[in-house]
Amino acid sequence: MNLPTNERLLSCRDLRVFVDDKEIVKGVDLEIRTGEKHALMGPNGSGKSTLAAALMGHPAYRVEGEILLRGEPIAGLSPDERARRGLFLGFQYPVAVPGVTVASFLRAALAARLGREVPVREFRQKMQAAFDVLEVPKNFTGRYLNDGFSGGEKKRLEVMQMLLLEPAVALLDETDSGLDIDALKIVSAGVNLAARAEMGLLLVTHYQRILDYVQPDIVHVFMGGRIVRTAGPELARELETRGYDWLADPAPTATARG
Amino acid sequence: MVERMIDAGAALAGLDPASLTAYGDRRGDDAATTAWRHRALAALTAVPFPDRVRHLWRYTDPERLLPRRLLQPSGPAPLAAALPAGPAVRLEPGREPRLNDAARSCGLVIAPLFADPADRELIGRAVPVDHGYFEAINAAAFGAGLTIRAPRGFGLAAPLRVVVAADAGADVLPRLLVIAEDGAALTVVEEHTGGGGGGCVIGVTEILIGANAEVRHVLVQRWADGQVGHLTQRARLERDARFFGATAGFGGAISKVDLGGLLAGEGARSELVGVALPEGRQHLDHHTLHQHLAARTWSHIDFKVAVAGRARSAYTGAIRIERDAPGSEAYQENRNLLLSDRARADTIPELEIHTDDVSCSHGATAAPIDPDQLFYLRSRGLSAPAARQLVVRGFVEPTLRQLPADLRAELENLVDARLARLREVG
Ligand SMILES: Nc1ncnc2c1ncn2[C@@H]1O[C@H](COP(=O)(O)OP(=O)(O)O)[C@@H](O)[C@H]1O
Numbered sequence: 290m291n292l293p294t295n296e297r298l299l300s301c302r303d304l305r306v307f308v309d310d311k312e313i314v315k316g317v318d319l320e321i322r323t324g325e326k327h328a329l330m331g332p333n334g335s336g337k338s339t340l341a342a343a344l345m346g347h348p349a350y351r352v353e354g355e356i357l358l359r360g361e362p363i364a365g366l367s368p369d370e371r372a373r374r375g376l377f378l379g380f381q382y383p384v385a386v387p388g389v390t391v392a393s394f395l396r397a398a399l400a401a402r403l404g405r406e407v408p409v410r411e412f413r414q415k416m417q418a419a420f421d422v423l424e425v426p427k428n429f430t431g432r433y434l435n436d437g438f439s440g441g442e443k444k445r446l447e448v449m450q451m452l453l454l455e456p457a458v459a460l461l462d463e464t465d466s467g468l469d470i471d472a473l474k475i476v477s478a479g480v481n482l483a484a485r486a487e488m489g490l491l492l493v494t495h496y497q498r499i500l501d502y503v504q505p506d507i508v509h510v511f512m513g514g515r516i517v518r519t520a521g522p523e524l525a526r527e528l529e530t531r532g533y534d535w536l537a538d539p540a541p542t543a544t545a546r547g
Numbered sequence: 548m549v550e551r552m553i554d555a556g557a558a559l560a561g562l563d564p565a566s567l568t569a570y571g572d573r574r575g576d577d578a579a580t581t582a583w584r585h586r587a588l589a590a591l592t593a594v595p596f597p598d599r600v601r602h603l604w605r606y607t608d609p610e611r612l613l614p615r616r617l618l619q620p621s622g623p624a625p626l627a628a629a630l631p632a633g634p635a636v637r638l639e640p641g642r643e644p645r646l647n648d649a650a651r652s653c654g655l656v657i658a659p660l661f662a663d664p665a666d667r668e669l670i671g672r673a674v675p676v677d678h679g680y681f682e683a684i685n686a687a688a689f690g691a692g693l694t695i696r697a698p699r700g701f702g703l704a705a706p707l708r709v710v711v712a713a714d715a716g717a718d719v720l721p722r723l724l725v726i727a728e729d730g731a732a733l734t735v736v737e738e739h740t741g742g743g744g745g746g747c748v749i750g751v752t753e754i755l756i757g758a759n760a761e762v763r764h765v766l767v768q769r770w771a772d773g774q775v776g777h778l779t780q781r782a783r784l785e786r787d788a789r790f791f792g793a794t795a796g797f798g799g800a801i802s803k804v805d806l807g808g809l810l811a812g813e814g815a816r817s818e819l820v821g822v823a824l825p826e827g828r829q830h831l832d833h834h835t836l837h838q839h840l841a842a843r844t845w846s847h848i849d850f851k852v853a854v855a856g857r858a859r860s861a862y863t864g865a866i867r868i869e870r871d872a873p874g875s876e877a878y879q880e881n882r883n884l885l886l887s888d889r890a891r892a893d894t895i896p897e898l899e900i901h902t903d904d905v906s907c908s909h910g911a912t913a914a915p916i917d918p919d920q921l922f923y924l925r926s927r928g929l930s931a932p933a934a935r936q937l938v939v940r941g942f943v944e945p946t947l948r949q950l951p952a953d954l955r956a957e958l959e960n961l962v963d964a965r966l967a968r969l970r971e972v973g
């Protein structure tokens with residue numbers, strides 16, 4: 290990928306997401322540039338997954354506000370069109386598709402992303418390269434997609450897909466949850482590799498665990514459907530010691546603890 | 548009820564003893580064949596016309612399947628279509644069965660039905676003349692009839708392909724008798740093709756599997772649009788016999804297919820797999836029956852249906868375990884995938900168990916495609932139709948995988964062609 294450095298890869302302005310008439314994401318501004326790693330941290334139920342899925346174009350959500358992918362508005366596009374243009378979502382709960390092998394799925398996905406048929410040789414090489422990074426065993430290819438996979442296997446396959454498909458921007462929703470320490474290191478290596486390849490990354494998480502291995506450039510705290518604070522990596526460390534509560538109040542200093 | 552019988556009688560005008568005799572004479576039937584036809588005609592008058600209230604006909608109107616031009620001389624025979632490579636026989640209306648060289652030299656005995664006097668003893672063993680109304684029509688008025696016999700101990704791995712051509716302008720009543728003598732093994736791929744609006748096929752296939760013998764039978768229904776038909780297939784298994792039956796339903800306007808295994812000998816094993824993919828306004832109705840008549844018999848059914856458009860599927864799966872079948876095991880599974888709001892699938896399991904000490908279980912589901920699966924696949928760049936196609940392919944894949952490797956590729960290709968078409972018509 291040859292992205293001009295410091296390009297705005299993903300921007301959203303005053304993004305609001307509704308389920309039926311309930312507003313879950315309540316006005317989010319975000320800008321992710323080439324090679325930047327953003328962490329979006331917040332307690333369970335604050336709307337992080339909803340934000341990520343809405344950015345990807347999940348049909349269950351009504352969205353207001355603007356979403357730009359490399360300067361182009363995408364809010365009206367289908368999920369597949371967004372994917373073909375270079376947006377990627379690593380799922381918090383990857384979905385099983387029984388009967389569809391990992392290999393046939395990956396080949397269809399790569400062909401869609403590249404907009405052309407992918408010869409078997411080329412496909413095998415690219416798939417193997419991504420598998421190697423994630424230390425995925427060879428017999429994965431013949432297994433049915435996410436069917437009977439352990440949590441860790443699913444997450445590794447998500448990151449593997451990110452490397453294979455080389456999106457401009459990847460949204461990784463809780464990719465660190467459910468991983469043991471070895472798997473966490475492997476997954477983090479994949480994420481760091483993607484960032485070096487100049488992808489823009491949004492790491493959605495409610496733990497700081499992954500941030501021991503992936504150094505974010507920018508940390509956002511997300512609560513109640515809003516980004517309530519944005520700062521550098523030091524904010525993640527502060528959250529580790531202080532939790533989220535001190536940020537919940539509109540006047541944080543009044544309730545700040547320890 | 549009475550009214551229906553009269554209606555049916557009217558529809559069957561022409562099927563009376565005199566015209567049946569004339570038909571046999573025209574065909575050059577021998578006396579034994581003619582006598583058998585007349586016995587079938589007598590049975591037909593005693594078999595009631597299918598009652599819509601009774602379970603097997605709840606979903607399909609039998610009047611839509613009635614032949615209209617029985618016993619009529621066929622028109623000029625169609626141009627001889629090429630036979631596929633490998634042992635093959637083609638049955639066409641108004642013609643003698645055509646065999647290719649491979650079929651003539653493969654070691655199976657392939658002959659017109661009743662050419663061997665022994666056929667008289669065997670015909671009707673798996674599908675008796677009075678099995679049902681349509682089976683009785685076939686018995687009385689069958690056209691192309693064929694016996695395929697694997698002699699004792701003889702084994703043939705290569706499948707014998709039997710192509711049964713329907714006719715858009717005529718009724719076609721094929722009748723097959725497949726015999727695997729003790730210890731023999733054979734594979735028959737029965738493919739129903741052709742036809743079109745106005746055509747009706749009423750077919751019967753009996754499969755007799757001797758002790759320790761094995762038969763694999765693939766039934767592919769790929770009629771042209773508008774064709775209607777009723778196909779009955781029964782395998783009867785003797786001691787330690789094995790049957791593998793696969794069916795794939797694709798074509799026609801209305802199709803009713805009744806498949807089954809009668810496990811008559813101790814230790815017999817029967818496995819059936821099916822895939823049906825109706826679309827548009829097609830109506831596909833399938834039954835399966837596994838009847839356990841002897842001890843320690845085993846049966847397994849996996850039947851998958853994906854219904855698109857405004858099509859409709861009905862599946863009735865019956866398992867009967869009789870008193871003399873202790874130690875038997877039966878499993879049946881029918882899963883249905885609804886690909887549109889207007890698609891419909893009915894699934895009716897019928898379990899009748901008359902002895903203890905058996906293991907019998909079944910599963911049935913009908914559901915639309917999971918929207919989470921579609922979103923996941925689309926988030927990877929697959930268009931909505933491509934994502935749906937992949938999910939449906941995955942849905943039938945575990946069933947196709949149960950096919951022996953040498954029979955699988957052909958069915959996979961047919962399934963893929965149908966799914967590609969569904970993708971276009973949406
Ligand atoms: N499709 C939906 N239907 C109903 N409620 C939803 C839907 N998606 C999200 N929500 C609600 O939005 C809130 C935020 O959920 P989520 O985005 O999963 O939070 P997080 O990822 O931060 O834990 C929850 O209260 C959840 O129940």
Ligand SMILES: [Mg+2]
Pocket residue numbers: 337338339381462463
């Ligand atoms: Mg979440």
